[in-house]
Amino acid sequence: MTSISPAASLADPFYYLTNFGFVVAWVAERHGDLLNDDERRFIETFAALPRASRALLVRMVMRKGEHFRTSRLVYPEIDAEAGDSEAALGPLEAAVLVDGDPALTLDELFRQLRLPELRRALADEIRAAGVPASLGKAALLEALSPKLTAARSLGEWWPAAPDRMVRLTVMATCDRLRLMFFGNLRQDWSDFVLAELGVQRFERVSFGAESRAFQHREEVDTYLVLHRLRERLDANEPVETLAAELPPVPADNAWLATRRQRLGVALGRQAERAGQAELALALFGEAGWPVAMGSAEARIRHLRLLERRGEHAEAHQLAEALAAGSPGEAEAQALTRLRLRLRRRLGQAALPREIAPAPERLELCLPLSFSVERAVCEHLHRDEAPVAYVENSLITGLFGLLCWEALFAPLPGAFFHPFHSGPADLYRQDFVARRRGAFDACLARLEDGRHRQAILATWREKQGLANPFVHWGALDEALLELALGCLPSTHLRACCERLLGDLKANRAGLPDLIQFRPDAPTGQPRYRLIEVKGPGDRLQDNQHRWLAFFHEQGIPAAVCHVRWAAQDA
Numbered sequence: 001m002t003s004i005s006p007a008a009s010l011a012d013p014f015y016y017l018t019n020f021g022f023v024v025a026w027v028a029e030r031h032g033d034l035l036n037d038d039e040r041r042f043i044e045t046f047a048a049l050p051r052a053s054r055a056l057l058v059r060m061v062m063r064k065g066e067h068f069r070t071s072r073l074v075y076p077e078i079d080a081e082a083g084d085s086e087a088a089l090g091p092l093e094a095a096v097l098v099d100g101d102p103a104l105t106l107d108e109l110f111r112q113l114r115l116p117e118l119r120r121a122l123a124d125e126i127r128a129a130g131v132p133a134s135l136g137k138a139a140l141l142e143a144l145s146p147k148l149t150a151a152r153s154l155g156e157w158w159p160a161a162p163d164r165m166v167r168l169t170v171m172a173t174c175d176r177l178r179l180m181f182f183g184n185l186r187q188d189w190s191d192f193v194l195a196e197l198g199v200q201r202f203e204r205v206s207f208g209a210e211s212r213a214f215q216h217r218e219e220v221d222t223y224l225v226l227h228r229l230r231e232r233l234d235a236n237e238p239v240e241t242l243a244a245e246l247p248p249v250p251a252d253n254a255w256l257a258t259r260r261q262r263l264g265v266a267l268g269r270q271a272e273r274a275g276q277a278e279l280a281l282a283l284f285g286e287a288g289w290p291v292a293m294g295s296a297e298a299r300i301r302h303l304r305l306l307e308r309r310g311e312h313a314e315a316h317q318l319a320e321a322l323a324a325g326s327p328g329e330a331e332a333q334a335l336t337r338l339r340l341r342l343r344r345r346l347g348q349a350a351l352p353r354e355i356a357p358a359p360e361r362l363e364l365c366l367p368l369s370f371s372v373e374r375a376v377c378e379h380l381h382r383d384e385a386p387v388a389y390v391e392n393s394l395i396t397g398l399f400g401l402l403c404w405e406a407l408f409a410p411l412p413g414a415f416f417h418p419f420h421s422g423p424a425d426l427y428r429q430d431f432v433a434r435r436r437g438a439f440d441a442c443l444a445r446l447e448d449g450r451h452r453q454a455i456l457a458t459w460r461e462k463q464g465l466a467n468p469f470v471h472w473g474a475l476d477e478a479l480l481e482l483a484l485g486c487l488p489s490t491h492l493r494a495c496c497e498r499l500l501g502d503l504k505a506n507r508a509g510l511p512d513l514i515q516f517r518p519d520a521p522t523g524q525p526r527y528r529l530i531e532v533k534g535p536g537d538r539l540q541d542n543q544h545r546w547l548a549f550f551h552e553q554g555i556p557a558a559v560c561h562v563r564w565a566a567q568d569a
Contacts, residue, residue, distance in 0.1 A: 009196065010193070010196050013076075014051070014055055015193075015196070016058055016059070016062060016192075016193075017051070017054055017055045019192040020189065021054075023178065023181045024043055024046065026417070027177050027180045027181055028040075028043055029209070030209050030212050031180045031212060031214070034214060034216070034217045036217075038173070039173055039176065039177075042170055042173050045095050049091050049092070050082070050091055051081060052078050052081040052088040053082070053089075053091040053092050055075070055078050055081075055088070056073065056075070056078055056082075056085060056088040056089065057097060057098070057168070057170075059073070059075055059078070060073070060098075060168045061171065065111070066168045066169075066171045067102065067104070067111070067165055067166070067167050067168075068166055068167075068168070069164070069165055070086065070163045070164045070166060073089075089166065093166075096169060097168070097169055098168055098169060099166060099167040100164065101154075101155070101164070101166075102153065102165060102166065102167035103152060103153055104151055104153065104154060105151045106141065106145055106148045107145075109121075109154075109157055110137065110141045113158075115136070115140075117158075120158070120160070121157055121158035121160075121161070122148075122158075125144060125147070125148060126140070126144070129143060129147055131143045153165075176220060179213075179220060179223060179224065180212075180213065180214060180220060181417055182419070183212075183213030183416060183417070183424055185227055187419060192419075200419075200421075200466060201464050201465050202421065202465060202466050203420070203462070203465050203466065203467070204418070205408050205414075205415040205420065206410050207414075207415045207416060211412055211414075211415065211416045212416045213413075213416055213424065216250060219250050219256060222248075222249060222256055222260075223256060223259070225245070226247065226256075226259050226260060226263055229246070229263060230263055233266060233267060239267055239274060239276065240271075240279060242267055243271070243282075246264065246267075247260075254293070254428060254429070254430075255425070255428060257293065258295075258428070261294065261295040261298065262287075264283045264287035264295075265283070265284065265297055265301065267283050268280045268281075268283035268301060271283060272305060277309060281302060281306070283298075284298045284301045284302035284305065285302055286298075288302055291325060296328060296330065296331040299322060300331060300334045300335070300338075303315050303318055306318070307341065307342065315338070315342055316339070316342040316343065316346055316348075319338050319339050320339065322335055323336075323339060328501075328505070329501075329502065329506075329545050330502075330505050330541065330545070333541055333544070334541075340353075356544065356547075357548065357551040359531075359547050359551065359557050359558055359559050360528075360556075360558035360559070361558065361559055361560075362530070362558050362559070362560040362561070363560075363561050363562075363563075364376060364379060364560060364561070364563075365562075365563050365565050366379055366565060368565065372532055372533075372534035372537075372562050373512045373513065373532045374389060376512075376532045376560050377389050377513055380513075380515060380530070384517075384518075384519060385516065386482070386515070386516050387513055387515045387516075387530075388479055388482075388513065388514050388516075390474065390513065390514050391511070392507065392508055393471045393474035393475060394474075394475070394479070394483060394510075395492075395495050395499075395510055396470075396507050396510070397469060397470050397471060397474070397475050397480075398480070398484075398487075398496075399469055399496045399499050400470040401454075401455045401462075401467075401470060401480075402442055402445065402446075402451055402454060402455050402458075402496065403439055403443070403496070404442075404458050404467065405441075405442060406435045406438035406439045407423060407467065407468075408422075409423075409435055411425075411434055411435070420466075421466035421467070421468060422466070422467065422468035426503065427503060427504045439500060442454075443493055443497070446490075446492060447493075449489070451484075451489060452484045455480065455484060456480060456484070459475075459477060459480060482516050482518065483516070483527075486516045486518055486526040487526075491553065491554075491555050494549075494553045505542065506542075506545075506546075509542030509546045511529040511531040511543075511557060512531055512532045513529070513530040513531075513560075514527055514529055515527060515528050515530060528556040528557060529555070529557040529558070530557070530559075530560050531547070531557070531558070531560070532559075532562065533560065533561050535562065535563055535564060547559070
């Protein structure tokens with residue numbers, strides 16, 4: 001079992017090489033069956049290189065892009081060992097890990113050279129094109145692009161160049177290794193440094209060698225394809241091209257299916273913006289159905305687009321079928337609005353309107369402030385009734401501290417490297433079901449009063465460790481003590497159970513403020529939650545859902561509407 005923090009000491013000038021070597025060895029040991037011959041050969045070749053060459057390769061891997069000017073590959077620890085970067089580059093070029101004279105497109109040339117250098121390098125081309133030499137970099141690139149389409153080496157673009165350009169040929173391989181280690185491409189080599197600096201600290205969870213993000217090579221391939229498609233979408237490539245390249249997801253991999261759904265929704269939204277309604281409907285439909293596995297967002301967008309196209313009967317039929325199932329809170333809320341509109345347009349009997357309970361309403365006129373929430377907080381604060389600004393941090397924090405053991409339970413597939421801020425399956429449909437017994441055990445402490453001691457003990461023991469529900473900077477022990485003294489355990493349990501119903505959706509939308517009344521008479525609430533709305537602001541859907549829940553549970557909550565005194569003058 002493994003529960004280690006591998007970050008190398010920053011006192012070692014080659015700390016980054018140690019960290020990279022740790023990842024390579026980890027992947028070779030735990031994912032060796034997912035590597036192909038080229039990737040195994042890279043690992044073997046890398047290990048046989050001189051240390052300075054290995055260090056230079058890692059320095060390039062950690063930088064952006066694949067092309068590097070040799071004059072910018074200057075690192076004191078490498079120069080001290082090899083003499084200079086050119087000496088360290090030699091073995092890399094000999095091993096074909098670096099291309100010593102790559103062909104450069106005009107775009108790449110412009111990325112690598114500064115404007116004065118470009119004017120010198122392309123002086124003849126600029127004169128021949130009749131382009132003003134005073135143009136800025138972007139305008140110069142636009143003017144020359146139609147005329148200079150062939151790729152050339154730096155020496156061909158600029159014979160008098162003062163240095164060389166090299167290209168790292170194994171960036172894709174290194175990205176694949178990083179992906180297999182982290183299980184995502186969001187995290188990178190800086191996580192090691194942040195861990196060593198203490199900026200990020202992670203819970204140590206034991207897991208075996210069999211615990212890993214990917215079980216089959218095709219899963220890694222699919223993830224990479226989806227990632228590149230997302231990058232191309234962000235670069236505004238034609239949506240119809242990207243949609244045609246959406247890959248199938250390996251069977252029985254709900255995680256990748258969810259990633260594909262999210263990309264399908266993003267592509268559908270882009271198609272909708274581009275006026276390609278049929279393509280958008282197809283993408284939303286594929287991402288949204290079947291209902292048990294599909295995206296609720298995709299289904300609602302599909303229905304709204306049908307409505308906008310005037311296809312009311314089809315939209316109504318689908319909406320009624322979805323409403324007859326068991327939609328989640330957010331989907332049910334959206335479906336109710338859609339069904340009301342569609343029935344009206346189709347001349348059908350209206351749905352019975354559910355009148356949402358009105359929360360307590362406060363109205364304040366305050367001096368203009370940069371923060372309406374803090375202005376209300378200061379205005380309402382009393383020594384005997386203190387107010388704290390806790391938006392989405394107090395109730396979720398209490399939940400995260402109370403249920404720490406359940407959140408960090410070492411289940412297969414939940415943790416597979418030392419840098420997890422939370423379980424990898426946190427937002428998957430079976431997350432709670434897999435841990436139901438552990439969550440029940442944590443919540444049982446609310447029944448006999450043990451929760452107070454458990455929460456405070458966890459607060460002290462785990463201080464600063466990453467937890468997806470605990471925002472350490474927004475909480476302090478005094479606030480926790482006050483909250484635990486004023487919030488009935490029944491209220492806290494109800495909120496925890498609602499969070500567990502949909503962790504992703506319900507972690508947001510909680511009120512901005514909490515006012516404590518520790519000396520309230522017996523039978524009177526000892527706190528109230530307050531949502532603050534400034535001029536022109538209105539409640540969001542997730543806030544409406546939380547307020548309805550508070551009313552149902554008898555949890556005191558109010559909405560404070562603020563207008564600025566300057567507006568009344």
